Amino acid sequence: MDETAQVKETANRGASPTAGGPGRILVTVYAIFAVAACSRSIVQISTEFGHARVAYLLSAFAAVVYVVATVALARPGTAWHRVAVAACATELAGVLAVGTASVVDSAAFPDQAVWSNYGSGYLFIPVILPIVGLTWLRRTAARARITDRPARESTNP
Amino acid sequence: MIDGLAAASIACALVAGAACLLQTWRDRAVGVGLLAAAGVVEAVLLAQVISAIVIVAGGSHADQPTNFVLYLVASVVALPVGVWWSLGDRSRWGSGVLGVAFLAVAIIVVRLGQVWENTGG
Numbered sequence: 001m002d003e004t005a006q007v008k009e010t011a012n013r014g015a016s017p018t019a020g021g022p023g024r025i026l027v028t029v030y031a032i033f034a035v036a037a038c039s040r041s042i043v044q045i046s047t048e049f050g051h052a053r054v055a056y057l058l059s060a061f062a063a064v065v066y067v068v069a070t071v072a073l074a075r076p077g078t079a080w081h082r083v084a085v086a087a088c089a090t091e092l093a094g095v096l097a098v099g100t101a102s103v104v105d106s107a108a109f110p111d112q113a114v115w116s117n118y119g120s121g122y123l124f125i126p127v128i129l130p131i132v133g134l135t136w137l138r139r140t141a142a143r144a145r146i147t148d149r150p151a152r153e154s155t156n157p
Numbered sequence: 158m159i160d161g162l163a164a165a166s167i168a169c170a171l172v173a174g175a176a177c178l179l180q181t182w183r184d185r186a187v188g189v190g191l192l193a194a195a196g197v198v199e200a201v202l203l204a205q206v207i208s209a210i211v212i213v214a215g216g217s218h219a220d221q222p223t224n225f226v227l228y229l230v231a232s233v234v235a236l237p238v239g240v241w242w243s244l245g246d247r248s249r250w251g252s253g254v255l256g257v258a259f260l261a262v263a264i265i266v267v268r269l270g271q272v273w274e275n276t277g278g
Contacts, residue, residue: 021250022253024245024250024251028258029257
């Protein structure tokens with residue numbers, strides 16, 4: 001099989017490796033958080049922004065990260081894979097930083113944000129999700145390397 | 158808000174969600190049974206939207222009207238999108254996706270009751 005046929009076959013298989021199998025459930029949960037966080041922060045910022053600026057801005061940032069992660073996980077390709085890793089890493093850093101800040105200085109967080117108290121208002125899913133996401137991205141990357149190898153060797157003289 | 162309809166939709170969604178998890182565990186793709194379950198739950202959710210419109214038109218209103226409308230819309234959109242996404246993977250994981258969608262519907266309906274009565278943020 002020459003290289004273009006190989007590429008075409010991968011394209012026909014269509015779906016992104018990160019959005020296949022158990023990854024499909026991961027994308028589903030990310031999509032739910034993207035929709036929930038976006039609508040929540042639009043409502044908060046448009047109706048009561050003065051009430052808790054820091055918390056609401058952080059929620060809006062979290063919403064953007066969830067949208068990027070959802071799209072990147074659902075799309076095939078190395079570039080999207082990198083974007084997904086970056087989004088999940090940002091999310092993990094964010095939930096740990098905001099979670100710690102909200103415990104240390106609860107006065108700055110008068111209203112619940114997605115990431116405050118490590119996502120306790122959301123069954124701690126916000127802190128579990130990026131860990132599962134990064135693990136899954138590592139596994140799919142490893143699998144891609146294994147399936148790539150025979151194709152590359154066959155093109156060598 | 159009619160409490161009976163809310164309770165019925167939460168119960169149906171949880172039972173259907175459990176059936177999805179069972180199918181995932183048994184290594185079965187989404188079949189006619191789960192699609193029929195999605196249809197039944199969606200019918201109860203649509204009945205709830207109609208009853209909510211009738212109640213609001215009758216002069217009552219939610220304690221958090223914006224959130225109430227958003228959760229109401231989410232409650233009927235979630236399953237069609239979930240079914241579409243689950244049918245993209247004809248393996249056990251499609252059933253898992255549908256299970257997550259049913260669980261999300263149950264949570265949305267619980268939140269719907271909270272923003273109507275103002276018992277939660």
